[in-house]
Amino acid sequence: MRLVWNLGLVATGLATPMAIAIAAFMPGNALNPTASRVPVPDLVELRPGSFPYRARGEFTRDGKPARAPVWNVTFTRTLAVMRHQVTEAEYWRCAKAEACPMIDRQAAADDRPMVNVNWHDAQAYAAWLSRETGARFRLPTDVEWAYAAGGRFVDDALPEAAYGDDPGRRALAIYDGPSRNRGIDKVSQPVGTFGANERGLVDLAGNVWEWTDSCFVRAEIEASGNVRATLVNCGVRVVEGAHRAYVTDFIRDALKGGCAVGTPPSNLGLRLVRDDR
Amino acid sequence: MITGRTTTWTITTIVGASLLAMVWAAPALPQSEPLLPGPAAAQSKPLLPWLNKLIQQQEPAAAQSKPLTPSTVRPREQPKIPAAAQSKPLTPPVAHPREHAIQHLEPAAAQSKPLTPSMVRPREQSLQQPNVDFLTDPRYLPRQRIHPVDPPYVHAHEQATNQGPKVIEVRLVVEEKQMVIDEAGTKLMAMTFNGTIPAPAIVVHEGDYVEVTLVNPETNSMPHNIDFHAATGGLGGGDLTLISPGEQAVLRWKATRPGAFVYHCIPGGSMIPWHIMAGMSGLLMVLPRDGLKDGAGRPLHYDRIYYIGEQDFYVPRDKNGKFKTYATHADAFADTMDLMHGLVPTHVVFNGRVGALTGKNAMPARVGENVLIVHSQADRDSRVHIIGGHGDYLWEMGKFANPPDVDAESWLIRGGSASVALYKFLQPGVYPYVNHNMTEGVELGATAHFKVEGDWNNDLMSQVQPPEPIRSAGKERGKEDGRSTTGTGKEATKGYGWGIR
Numbered sequence: 001m002r003l004v005w006n007l008g009l010v011a012t013g014l015a016t017p018m019a020i021a022i023a024a025f026m027p028g029n030a031l032n033p034t035a036s037r038v039p040v041p042d043l044v045e046l047r048p049g050s051f052p053y054r055a056r057g058e059f060t061r062d063g064k065p066a067r068a069p070v071w072n073v074t075f076t077r078t079l080a081v082m083r084h085q086v087t088e089a090e091y092w093r094c095a096k097a098e099a100c101p102m103i104d105r106q107a108a109a110d111d112r113p114m115v116n117v118n119w120h121d122a123q124a125y126a127a128w129l130s131r132e133t134g135a136r137f138r139l140p141t142d143v144e145w146a147y148a149a150g151g152r153f154v155d156d157a158l159p160e161a162a163y164g165d166d167p168g169r170r171a172l173a174i175y176d177g178p179s180r181n182r183g184i185d186k187v188s189q190p191v192g193t194f195g196a197n198e199r200g201l202v203d204l205a206g207n208v209w210e211w212t213d214s215c216f217v218r219a220e221i222e223a224s225g226n227v228r229a230t231l232v233n234c235g236v237r238v239v240e241g242a243h244r245a246y247v248t249d250f251i252r253d254a255l256k257g258g259c260a261v262g263t264p265p266s267n268l269g270l271r272l273v274r275d276d277r
Numbered sequence: 278m279i280t281g282r283t284t285t286w287t288i289t290t291i292v293g294a295s296l297l298a299m300v301w302a303a304p305a306l307p308q309s310e311p312l313l314p315g316p317a318a319a320q321s322k323p324l325l326p327w328l329n330k331l332i333q334q335q336e337p338a339a340a341q342s343k344p345l346t347p348s349t350v351r352p353r354e355q356p357k358i359p360a361a362a363q364s365k366p367l368t369p370p371v372a373h374p375r376e377h378a379i380q381h382l383e384p385a386a387a388q389s390k391p392l393t394p395s396m397v398r399p400r401e402q403s404l405q406q407p408n409v410d411f412l413t414d415p416r417y418l419p420r421q422r423i424h425p426v427d428p429p430y431v432h433a434h435e436q437a438t439n440q441g442p443k444v445i446e447v448r449l450v451v452e453e454k455q456m457v458i459d460e461a462g463t464k465l466m467a468m469t470f471n472g473t474i475p476a477p478a479i480v481v482h483e484g485d486y487v488e489v490t491l492v493n494p495e496t497n498s499m500p501h502n503i504d505f506h507a508a509t510g511g512l513g514g515g516d517l518t519l520i521s522p523g524e525q526a527v528l529r530w531k532a533t534r535p536g537a538f539v540y541h542c543i544p545g546g547s548m549i550p551w552h553i554m555a556g557m558s559g560l561l562m563v564l565p566r567d568g569l570k571d572g573a574g575r576p577l578h579y580d581r582i583y584y585i586g587e588q589d590f591y592v593p594r595d596k597n598g599k600f601k602t603y604a605t606h607a608d609a610f611a612d613t614m615d616l617m618h619g620l621v622p623t624h625v626v627f628n629g630r631v632g633a634l635t636g637k638n639a640m641p642a643r644v645g646e647n648v649l650i651v652h653s654q655a656d657r658d659s660r661v662h663i664i665g666g667h668g669d670y671l672w673e674m675g676k677f678a679n680p681p682d683v684d685a686e687s688w689l690i691r692g693g694s695a696s697v698a699l700y701k702f703l704q705p706g707v708y709p710y711v712n713h714n715m716t717e718g719v720e721l722g723a724t725a726h727f728k729v730e731g732d733w734n735n736d737l738m739s740q741v742q743p744p745e746p747i748r749s750a751g752k753e754r755g756k757e758d759g760r761s762t763t764g765t766g767k768e769a770t771k772g773y774g775w776g777i778r
Contacts, residue, residue, distance in 0.1 A: 057773070060743050104598070166733040167740060168705025175639070175707050175728060184460040184632055218744060219773050229773040230746050255460070263636055266460065 038093065038132035042083040043274060044200050046148060050074040054155045055227070056142045056238050057217030065163050065170070066221055073143055080274035081140065081148045084191045084202050085113035085210065091125060099128035103252065112188040113208045115267035119237045119249035122211045122270040129272065136275040142214035142238045144273055149240065152197045152204035156243045177243070184255060184266045201271075209241030209254070209265035216246045241265055415444050415486040415529060422446040425477030428559075428628050429583040429640055429725075431651075434480040436578055437568030442484040444529070449476070450492040451501045451542075453606055456556070458624055459631040459722065463592055463600040466609040468501070468542065468555040474629030475586020475653065476540070476559025481532050482566045488529040489514070495523040498606055500544050501552065505530060506693070507538035507561050515543040532563040536676030537695035541655045547614055550656070554591055554617060555606075556629065558655030560584055560695055565677050569699070571670060572680035577699060579649035583640050587654040587690065587712065587723060588629065589622035622657075625712060625721040634710075634725030642702050644731025650710070651675075653695035661696075662687040662713040663727070665706065668698035687713050704738065705731040 055068045091114035094100035101121050108115075117125075119139075126137045146153045162173035185207045194206030216236035219229045236246045239254070245265050247254050254265040411417045421443045426432050449470045456467040456474065470476035481487055487508070493501050500521045504513035508530035511517050518526045542557035543549050569577040592600045593612035600623070603609035616623070627634050634640060642648050647669075652661055668685030675695040690696050702708070712723035 055773070058744075060745070063743065065743055165735070166705065167738075168729070168731070168733045171706040172728060172730065175726075184636075186460040187462050217773055227773055231744070
């Protein structure tokens, strides 16, 4: 049985009278809605468990491109994850408080996921939300995201055959992969449109990808089977959604991905986890 | 029920037919044989020779009201008919058509004499006694209807033909509608020929006649017409085809210059740029009768042909920077024209929308196949490049009487023209085909993809060493940005060498 915390409702109920009381002592702030306490978002608490994790990054074996390995990863503690992606309303509240960057973008609607955010915007939002709620929030790691996504995680590793000596075939395999060849749908949809996974998280792998805190890795699979990272590039972070992608941290619209073949993420948004450490 | 239009048509027919009857009745015809001994004509009585003539003149409809003009033909305009075609009997004439025509015009003298240039009649006499050339007179040529297909595909056609010239019939229906032009759902108040942007490609051969029926359904709101850059005179046909909603017009013109040409709507004034920017342009390609050739005159062929129509769009934004949506074309006009005057498009796309030729719609090909890429831009200069590929043969101005350039890198598409490139793909993979002003290609949308299947050629390219750390700098193991978040759970330790996170 999963424990679902709905702190949001509780917090709102308590916080509102307090905020009004405080506002009385803060001239000029009385009518500012941001002065009221920010509710703790709706969180889903995932139970501990194990799952096979398709390693992120690019791998070589014997000096040739190789398929990413799969590792069994165990979570020994619970993991509290936002039920839904951060919405327009939530992000703009942070921006109006001048804690998040104003993004040159026409807001779609309050109940839609915030899109066109880069990794730094996401960091700023996590910091602001932590300050406002008193709980610590951060972006998930890629492993955490994959665990939370459960059945919605898309393993887009290419078939073993695609890692031969034929770069053309590999390019075509990537291009034709079902997760890549899905068309681009930039119109963000109301929260819940893409349904919930078996853990109750909504809109995973819809048309809004989510930033993770994990960096791009290049690694070598040694003869022993050990994996040794040869490069970690934290200027490029992993984003997750209908397929995995590596996006430079200041990019807000991955669609403008240069000559990259295949379909880039349609939109970049975020979903945070509570940092319980 | 007789509508107003039907009545007009009937009157025109009668007047036209009467005029022709007069022209034909004027010279004393030495024999009562019909001009063309077809089955219907042969059965009619010699009592009414003029009626026979009238029956003969009923086809094609467009020719009815025009007297014939003399056929003093420049060598350039003479269609090149391969030897094979000349020996074949052409339909509808049963005997050698040229001989038959001479027989009719000079019954006594011509029968025994071979045809010589001196026998071409001077202009004055021709007006009275038309010099009918069955090989080139569109009234007697075989007719063929083309059914255009949606770009980037092109209707089936012969690359070279041993048939004589034909009258190629094509129907283009103007459709005003709203169209989505990017992945954000931006809507353009579009105008189209046959519903697509670009309008469909039409392929004919030099010496053919193009007989286009332009239809402007009553559901439209504006007059439209059509200007074929390949046609000669009359604003490329625009002058003779301007039709209001509820009308249609038929235009016939002779394809005298081999090459790829733009066609577009040209209704006058500001309507011209507006209609073109709303999507009303397409491609008409005139192939040499004996096909494409390289600089040395050797024949070239293609295994596939793709038509890419590039289009700049100007969609106005509201105060918040969001693209505006309009209910009617009239509503969109003023804002759109204001934006167009700035000459900075909001979208530059291939085939009507961002991503129209990528992903599932990428253009397939195979290694070893020759692909003919025909690219038009009716408005604005562009320059295209195949990333990872070339142009083996390039007609940058799109006109086939010029020898093609070879080994092209990027090529210019002059606004209001079309370029033609022939390329044999040598490696498998994905080839972006871009407007190499990369802001336009990537940011504004002008990117297409070729998806090429086949075997990799290591001689042409091979990956000697996949990315790895710079050797001289030593091999330091990566460290993730100094932070030590190790996830919320106890994880496997092998990971990337420092643990998974």
